[in-house]
Amino acid sequence: MDKITALVTESAELTPGIQSLTVRLPESTDWDVRPGQFAGLYPADGSMLLMRPISVCRWDPARRELRFVYRPAGAGTRSFTALREGDTIDLLGPLGNGYDTEALAGRHVLLLGGGIGVPPMLELAAALRNAGAETQVTAALGYRTDELFLAEDFRETGAEVLIATEDGTAGTKGTVLDAVREAGIRPDAVCACGPMPMLRAVKRYAEELGIDAWLSLEERMACGVGACLGCVVKTRETDAHSHVKNARICTEGPVFAAREVEIG
Amino acid sequence: MDKITALVTESAELTPGIQSLTVRLPESTDWDVRPGQFAGLYPADGSMLLMRPISVCRWDPARRELRFVYRPAGAGTRSFTALREGDTIDLLGPLGNGYDTEALAGRHVLLLGGGIGVPPMLELAAALRNAGAETQVTAALGYRTDELFLAEDFRETGAEVLIATEDGTAGTKGTVLDAVREAGIRPDAVCACGPMPMLRAVKRYAEELGIDAWLSLEERMACGVGACLGCVVKTRETDAHSHVKNARICTEGPVFAAREVEIG
Amino acid sequence: MSARPDMSVTIAGVTLKNPVMTASGTFGSGMEYGQFVDLNRLGAVVTKGVANQPWEGNPTPRVTEVYGGMLNAIGLQNPGIDVFIERDLAFLSQYDTKVIVNVCGHTEEEYLEVVERLAEEKRVDMLEINVSCPNVKEGAIAFGQKPDALCRITERIKKIAAQPVIMKLTPNVTDIAEMARAAEAGGADAISLINTLTGMKIDIERRCFVLANRTGGMSGPAIKPIAVRMVWQAAQAVQIPVIGMGGIASAEDAVEFLLAGASAVAVGAMNFHDPYLTEKVADGIEAYLVRHGIGRVTDLIGAVNG
Amino acid sequence: MSARPDMSVTIAGVTLKNPVMTASGTFGSGMEYGQFVDLNRLGAVVTKGVANQPWEGNPTPRVTEVYGGMLNAIGLQNPGIDVFIERDLAFLSQYDTKVIVNVCGHTEEEYLEVVERLAEEKRVDMLEINVSCPNVKEGAIAFGQKPDALCRITERIKKIAAQPVIMKLTPNVTDIAEMARAAEAGGADAISLINTLTGMKIDIERRCFVLANRTGGMSGPAIKPIAVRMVWQAAQAVQIPVIGMGGIASAEDAVEFLLAGASAVAVGAMNFHDPYLTEKVADGIEAYLVRHGIGRVTDLIGAVNG
């Protein structure tokens, strides 16, 4: 884990309001990036001092290239849209636990991505392709409209892709779970990233099916490395680090077994 | 007077620690710039909110081009050195009173510039060239070493140029007044910009000779337009604006008749 | 959505066309910034503090930049009430905006003298009493830091003031709610806050204070979270209107103060960054109301949830 | 110029290899940032506040960014003194740095219980008593805002403490000098300041408080001028050493605090911006001393002129 200055190799709008950013890490870095991990991206302006946590969307260890796909939300992420090839950006990472791909290997894994929760699922889909022939991946991706981003990239990993849109302009009209039900899928495990109402529904869905579910959680962060205790989630059991029923999303997470966290 | 976004047309180091910056004002601006005036240059970083006052070194009304020559002193001016042709910078101006070139016309005017006080004298030298054939200009320029900046530009205005350096590597070893005395010049009026000890010496020099002297003063500024009362200088008489013995350098100045200000 | 939202606010019976004021000392008497903004577009112009006599103010350096803001130790330089009435007030009365005169003094009597002189002035809409300037040495700061002293000076001023009285509070206190209640108890028609936070900058190369006065008042975006918190606490504590300020740099910042409980807002140090800011803030608040389908700006006051 | 400057400072008899500490709550117990910096290079590690029992802390969101800084309302989540001694203290005692344990509590008795437990711990070099956390609701803030309460709790702690006691002061007071004197009168061996300034942020789109706790403690470069002023005022007021903090982002900032009168400094929120900062600050102070031909860092303490 370190803070480094990376070189921007690509920065573009994918669809309105969705940006892609690819950076090359310096040769001296020895990052070993797992799906589900994230990095802290620092805005260059001196008035914004905290990093912005953004999930790894793709990782190419050979070229040391990291891809992020993000939604310009506030001043910090908006400032990233001005980055151009050849610019630099400071990154802290790799952060968080990431998905345990070994535990998923050999199963029929359902990946659920809702909105800006879609990008982190891509690296997981790619990693599971190499997790043994028996591993089967279905990715159900939820969008607002038919401006689908990254859907093609999922297909390229070999995953079966289901689409849901809120307005019904593509795929199933409704949520990712509606698309899953419509397709009659019966997975052995589910991994999900998206807004909290979706994560709650996924937790219930997995309980009904009696299967394992892993959820990627979000919270406001300051340090990103486990020191400030800013980013906790309530847990069912007392946490080994905190000794209270709070786990740090940046360190024990952002990926949690659904049954371990109290998300209401 | 307005705040505008200008286009950088040139940005370069003249000698180590001395920068030149030329900007083109937007067509919509109707700035009428006088020698001795200054502009407020705003750093782009959000942690630095006040403008940096920098004197006009050259003004080309036909091309709407303003040239500044400055010394990177702190974080703000250092940030300007990163500007490149095609970048933009926000400017407030034109600020201050400037020199009364009509009052100087027809006389033998001695311009004294010390260190970073050299640049504002250049536009004054250029303006006085057009102030009637009888007007005679001698510019005495003081530097630390023989890394003379702008000396050639002064010669191009037709001014007689005297050089003084602290280390004696060019011209007279000593101050600008040493150079003036060595050359046996006897001016009718003197205009000076430079560090406070030099300005005090110029004030005494003009009193001894019984000639008019105008001094360009500096002070920390916040607004630059006369509203905050941050940038005052003690005056001999009660000031018409303040009704106390304080004049605003940004508004009543930066150019003052030497006899009007109390500079010790 | 077709009708324009109602931007007017009424404070102590005085109706402002919109809730945007200038913060005292950052806008002179409007002459300088009148070159940049249309003073008729402002809810009110609050003048630089004026005393019974001309004040010289502090030696220079009086101002310096700090991270996200600035320090000032002007020391309340002003031309005195006579020149102020003759020149500044005459200038301001040409405009269709409210005029709020900021009053300072070394002693209670000096404040009272200014208030008395202004009582005859129909062109003055309200008084703002600066009991909180950290740069005055003769103890004026004490008025703003001790509840009983604040209550008493408020009472004495209210007895002779012809216009509504706004007491301007300092943030350099343990309990802002207590100070707000003291001003209310003394009869204040409104309170305004925050004045500057006392700060210091040291030049490490020359190993000396940057400001001649050593300490100075801090303002600018850096202080906004403290200001919003204090406005919220004060608004919870009193019934009288609160005027909020401290670091406003945008219409969004102004809305934050309104939601925290301010009935109007003032733009201060950021005028120096953007001389057009006051008008932009007024326009931006209106745009916010339109975007959210809110009919009256007064619906925002104190409307923060949770 | 050949000999390296003497970077050591001695506070209440404890000699630190250099004046750079970590600010409590921003550095855990050193485990996390030990990946970035060599803990052996630090003057002291100050731990996150620890109580007699585990504390859950506040609901989320607990942190948010503000202009030039951040707000936090962690609410002093901690695993309690038992786990702290077993795990965190054991970890820290592997390093050649001083260990300062930050102590919190809801009541005087809770503080005393922790201080008593730590009295047996030889691995603890000093105690820092947080009487100033603005996020604790049960009245703990009162200790740090009332001189007599501060004096009394200091006396009670001093009676049972085996290690030197640093009282950590809140900036949310009218008169920091008075609070510094109260700590000194109570027998404190040193004081540290500033803790966070209480601030607030409102989400204007959702019209709600950003932090679940509504208010939070502000830290970061935005607060530095206020911190420097308070350190200067406190250092003028007392004989005991002062530990300075608030917005330190560079060695230059640290030197500013030393010149203002601090005997040591702590790096807080800016660790989150630059995880290597503590070491850089130590190196940078040394470089400053070399550049200015100053032989001992202690020559900088309170050395501001004018």
Ligand SMILES: Cc1cc2nc3c(=O)[nH]c(=O)nc-3n(C[C@H](O)[C@H](O)[C@H](O)COP(=O)(O)OP(=O)(O)OC[C@H]3O[C@@H](n4cnc5c(N)ncnc54)[C@H](O)[C@@H]3O)c2cc1C
């Ligand atoms: C583990 C993790 C992974 C994430 N992955 C992605 C991703 O791949 N793509 C993407 O678009 N977004 C992602 N987010 C959300 C992203 O971090 C926020 O949208 C971003 O921080 C907003 O910053 P801003 O400057 O635009 O907004 P501002 O509102 O200006 O930010 C102010 C502060 O609040 C924090 N903040 C604001 N919104 C959020 C949020 N939703 N979550 C956490 N912090 C927030 C910011 O980091 C900053 O500190 C992720 C968040 C987490 C916690």
Ligand SMILES: Cc1cc2nc3c(=O)[nH]c(=O)nc-3n(C[C@H](O)[C@H](O)[C@H](O)COP(=O)(O)OP(=O)(O)OC[C@H]3O[C@@H](n4cnc5c(N)ncnc54)[C@H](O)[C@@H]3O)c2cc1C
């Ligand atoms: C009327 C006038 C004309 C000037 N003309 C020139 C010029 O042509 N070329 C040039 O190199 N310099 C000139 N200066 C000085 C120049 O303004 C400062 O060097 C510059 O502001 C320093 O900014 P900084 O960010 O580098 O330094 P910092 O120390 O980081 O600045 C911090 C704050 O202090 C102010 N400040 C610092 N030093 C000075 C100073 N000497 N005078 C005024 N404000 C200061 C800054 O404006 C800023 O607000 C002029 C100053 C004045 C008042």
Ligand SMILES: Cc1cc2nc3c(=O)[nH]c(=O)nc-3n(C[C@H](O)[C@H](O)[C@H](O)COP(=O)(O)O)c2cc1C
């Ligand atoms: C240069 C300057 C001068 C000021 N003078 C006064 C004054 O005369 N009277 C007063 O009540 N407040 C004065 N203030 C305080 C402001 O009115 C305002 O309360 C404070 O600056 C916070 O707002 P801001 O952060 O938007 O500037 C002054 C502030 C500045 C920056």
Ligand SMILES: Cc1cc2nc3c(=O)[nH]c(=O)nc-3n(C[C@H](O)[C@H](O)[C@H](O)COP(=O)(O)O)c2cc1C
């Ligand atoms: C996330 C966070 C947690 C903190 N927790 C504590 C604490 O447990 N005890 C304490 O005395 N101070 C605590 N503080 C205050 C800091 O130690 C420090 O006094 C303050 O943040 C100012 O310094 P800075 O601006 O460098 O951060 C905390 C600060 C932050 C940002």
Ligand code: FES
């Ligand atoms: S962000 Fe600091 S502990 Fe997670």
Ligand code: FES
């Ligand atoms: S800088 Fe504000 S009056 Fe001159």
